Amino acid sequence: MQLKGKAHLFGNDVNTDDIIASKYKSSTTDMLEMSKYLMGNIDPDFVRRIAPGDFIVAGSNFGCGSSRETAPRVIKLAGLSAVLAKGFARIFFRNAINVGLPVVECDTGGIEAGDRLEVDLTAGLVRNLTKGTEGKVAPLPAVMLELLSDGGLSEHFKKHGTFHLQSIEKGK
Amino acid sequence: MGKTIAEKILGKHAGKPTAAGEIVMADVDFIMSVDGNRPLSIQVFREMGGKNLFDPRKFALVIDHAPSSPTPTVANTLKLVRQFARQQGCILYEAGEGSCHQLLPERGHVLPGDLVIGTDSHTCTYGALNVFSTGVGVSDAAAAMISGRLWFKVPETIRFVLKGRLPAGVYAKDLILHLIGSVTADGATYKAAEYVGEAISALSIDGRLTISNMAVEMGAKAGLMEADEKTLAWLKGRASRPFEPVFSDPDARFADVREYDVSKLTPQVALPHRVDNVVPVEAALGKPIQQANIVACTNSRLEDLEIAASILCGRRVHPGVRLYVVPASRPVQMEALRRGILQTLLEAGGIMGVPGCDACSGGSHFGVAADGDNVITTANRNFRGRVANPEAFIHLASPATVAASALEGKIADCRKYVR
Numbered sequence: 174m175q176l177k178g179k180a181h182l183f184g185n186d187v188n189t190d191d192i193i194a195s196k197y198k199s200s201t202t203d204m205l206e207m208s209k210y211l212m213g214n215i216d217p218d219f220v221r222r223i224a225p226g227d228f229i230v231a232g233s234n235f236g237c238g239s240s241r242e243t244a245p246r247v248i249k250l251a252g253l254s255a256v257l258a259k260g261f262a263r264i265f266f267r268n269a270i271n272v273g274l275p276v277v278e279c280d281t282g283g284i285e286a287g288d289r290l291e292v293d294l295t296a297g298l299v300r301n302l303t304k305g306t307e308g309k310v311a312p313l314p315a316v317m318l319e320l321l322s323d324g325g326l327s328e329h330f331k332k333h334g335t336f337h338l339q340s341i342e343k344g345k
Numbered sequence: 346m347g348k349t350i351a352e353k354i355l356g357k358h359a360g361k362p363t364a365a366g367e368i369v370m371a372d373v374d375f376i377m378s379v380d381g382n383r384p385l386s387i388q389v390f391r392e393m394g395g396k397n398l399f400d401p402r403k404f405a406l407v408i409d410h411a412p413s414s415p416t417p418t419v420a421n422t423l424k425l426v427r428q429f430a431r432q433q434g435c436i437l438y439e440a441g442e443g444s445c446h447q448l449l450p451e452r453g454h455v456l457p458g459d460l461v462i463g464t465d466s467h468t469c470t471y472g473a474l475n476v477f478s479t480g481v482g483v484s485d486a487a488a489a490m491i492s493g494r495l496w497f498k499v500p501e502t503i504r505f506v507l508k509g510r511l512p513a514g515v516y517a518k519d520l521i522l523h524l525i526g527s528v529t530a531d532g533a534t535y536k537a538a539e540y541v542g543e544a545i546s547a548l549s550i551d552g553r554l555t556i557s558n559m560a561v562e563m564g565a566k567a568g569l570m571e572a573d574e575k576t577l578a579w580l581k582g583r584a585s586r587p588f589e590p591v592f593s594d595p596d597a598r599f600a601d602v603r604e605y606d607v608s609k610l611t612p613q614v615a616l617p618h619r620v621d622n623v624v625p626v627e628a629a630l631g632k633p634i635q636q637a638n639i640v641a642c643t644n645s646r647l648e649d650l651e652i653a654a655s656i657l658c659g660r661r662v663h664p665g666v667r668l669y670v671v672p673a674s675r676p677v678q679m680e681a682l683r684r685g686i687l688q689t690l691l692e693a694g695g696i697m698g699v700p701g702c703d704a705c706s707g708g709s710h711f712g713v714a715a716d717g718d719n720v721i722t723t724a725n726r727n728f729r730g731r732v733a734n735p736e737a738f739i740h741l742a743s744p745a746t747v748a749a750s751a752l753e754g755k756i757a758d759c760r761k762y763v764r
Contacts, residue, residue: 186530186619188728195708196733198383199416207383214735234531234564238728240466242482243383263535263566264466268482316368316496326484330393335492341370 174294176254176275178226181219182286183212185232189239189265191215193247207243208250223252228292230284231258236265245269245276255292257281257299270317273325278311294321315340347594349502350569351537354477354591356499358460365501365598373489375403375454377445377463380419380426381410381708382483386464387429389487398433399493405436407448409701412440415710443674443700446470446558446642450550451674453583457572457590462489467642467725469560472568473553474576475590477537479566500537500566501600502593503528507544509608514760516652517552518644518723518743520544521559522613524605526623534564536600539593544607545570550579551648558643559725562620612759614721615741618729626746629756636720637662637751638712639690639744640671640698641705644723647677647686653748654686656762657693663754669712671698671705693751707733714739721750 194214197207212219229235229248235258236244245268248256255275259282269276277292279299284290289302297310313321316338323329329337348356349365356362359369378386387406398404406426414420423440430437438448446467449455457475462468466480481495489495505524511517525532538560545553553570560568570576572590580588612626639645639653650672662668670690672678678700681687691697696712698704704712705724714720714737724731727739742750745759752762 190707190726190728190730194730194733194735195381195706196710196730198381198708199411199419199710202383202418202422204383214730234534237530237564238466238726240464240468240480240482241382242484260531260534262531262564264480264482264561267485271482271484314368314498326488327389327393330395330488330491334394336370336488336494336496338370338496341368341496 176226176292178224178228178254178290180228180230180284180286180288180290181222183229183231186234186237187231188237189241189244192236192244204243204246205250208247211247211251220251225252226254228290229253229256230281231256232281233258233260235261237262240264242268242272245272245274249274270320271326273321275321279308346598347596349593349597349599350475350539350591351477351500351502351567354458354460355497357458363499365499367499368496369499370494370496371460372494373462374459375461376486376489377405377407377449377468378486379410379445379465380408380423381702381706382464384483385422385425386483386486386490387425389483390490393487393491395487395491398435398490401433401435404490405438405449405454406430407438407445408440409444410706410708411710412699412701412703413711414440441675441699443677444642444702447646447673447677450474450554451583451676453580453585456580456584456586456588457576458588462486462495466561467558469565469568470554470558470642472557472560473550473570475570475572477567477569480561500535502537502539503533503601503603504539504541504599506602506604507540507542507607508604509544509606510547511544511607511610514745514763515610515612516743516745517548517555519610519613520607521556522615522623522741523610525559525563525621528563530562530619530621531564536565537567537569538563538565539569541571546573549648550575551646554646555644562725612743612746614746614756615727617727617738617740620727620741626756626758630758632756633719634666634721634750634755635718636667636712636714637747638669638704638720638722638724639747640669640703640722641724642673643725644744645671645673647680649723649744650681650686650690653744654689656745656748656759657752658689660693660752662694662751665754666751668693668695668751669698669704670695671703672700674700704732707731721747721756723747
């Protein structure tokens with residue numbers, strides 16, 4: 174799977190309330206409507222700068238805080254293709270895969286705002302087309318690759334009716 | 346090679362021995378879901394093709410995030426929760442019954458050695474009762490509601506050995522804030538935390554729940570403790586099925602063992618906007634505050650309300666301060682009523698919320714702070730916007746520090762009020 178877009182930079186410890194403030198859930202249940210307020214607490218103009226396919230690029234502990242799956246869902250619905258970070262909070266990481274949003278653990282240190290990036294999930298590479306550099310991606314566990322290739326956990330269950338994860342059944 | 350509590354509980358539920366790093370499919374003992382998720386787990390359950398719960402006795406819906414139903418959108422969401430519970434015959438805790446993280450232990454749904462998931466990040470709270478419990482998103486919950494199972498990566502464990510006894514005026518909250526400040530907000534990411542030692546043994550179950558509740562604030566997947574005589578005594582009359590406490594073996598392999606002597610610890614405060622931005626209270630003394638909250642699944646249990654009342658007894662909060670009080674559950678509220686604790690808090694100027702997440706989660710729409718306000722709260726998170734206003738500044742502290750600060754109108758040292 175190859176993804177292409179430009180980088181939007183964020184710092185360390187971007188939490189789930191930064192990604193989508195919980196106050197919006199009292200006024201709407203429409204995720205697409207909620208996605209207009211992505212990063213609203215920390216960067217109110219962010220949504221207007223996104224082109225389809227772009228990336229969020231962050232530091233460590235991205236997505237810390239709440240277990241609300243709203244966070245990866247609104248990132249995906251806002252048109253972003255993946256989140257690249259030095260590290261992720263574990264619930265967010267699982268939730269992202271479950272909703273079919275690629276999360277890429279890699280060294281994001283050299284990436285600057287606006288850099289054009291290409292992410293090759295199969296080869297496990299991030300290419301910075303602007304800077305002409307290339308970096309490796311921490312590989313996803315086989316179970317997550319299976320879920321991601323089905324399009325997330327909901328799609329996996331629609332297809333199989335229950336868990337059908339070969340990587341676990343084979344005891345890999 | 347010996348095994349940790351986490352390895353043993355996950356192994357037992359996967360039906361085979363496991364070690365840290367392995368990925369296993371495991372049977373869950375209990376699933377909890379709250380009204381605060383968007384979408385709701387019950388909606389994803391339907392979307393996935395779910396028809397019937399794998400076991401309605403092992404699934405509880407809790408209306409705690411917006412119990413006062415502040416808007417028509419919320420009211421309609423709560424209606425969906427009630428309809429689903431009626432159709433499926435599962436357990437439902439209605440608005441006003443309390444916070445999920447008080448209700449599940451209190452009603453005996455989670456027992457030592459259990460594997461439990463919940464759609465709230467503070468589900469790690471039950472680790473205090475020797476339960477491997479962890480927060481998940483609604484998709485993971487829905488998959489388990491259908492199948493009774495979920496996949497887990499068996500985590501490595503960081504063991505915290507806590508020596509000595511906490512001094513007077515220093516509580517479980519100060520201890521966990523200190524540990525989070527020491528390991529940082531992602532210091533235990535992908536790992537389980539295990540808390541042992543004299544300082545833990547000396548704590549009540551209420552205090553232990555406070556510590557495990559905040560394990561996720563250091564990134565941990567679970568915040569585990571051993572079950573001792575206090576645990577067993579507390580569970581008597583609550584547990585309705587047999588259970589088996591689990592201990593780490595003496596030769597278990599830990600990712601890290603960290604020792605602390607807590608006997609000289611002072612009251613701690615987490616400054617805005619990070620939970621690991623922790624300082625001793627001395628470094629924050631005198632900062633003016635406009636709002637004080639004794640709330641949340643972290644610190645609004647009976648012991649917490651009692652400590653606050655002992656400081657506020659016969660006094661009135663500072664005229665520039667609003668004091669919000671939200672008991673953890675209806676039984677906590679009733680017992681506090683019987684013991685005169687609520688009367689003391691009300692006479693001191695306290696404003697009561699509905700048991701649950703009022704004045705902690707911004708979605709509750711209760712106790713929203715104004716621009717520029719300094720809030721001191723017993724909750725577990727001080728993220729920007731947590732109380733629905735990104736222009737407010739949230740400080741985390743123990744119930745005693747919050748009560749003392751409410752009296753003085755500024756961050757205060759509770760130790761001068763503690764006999």
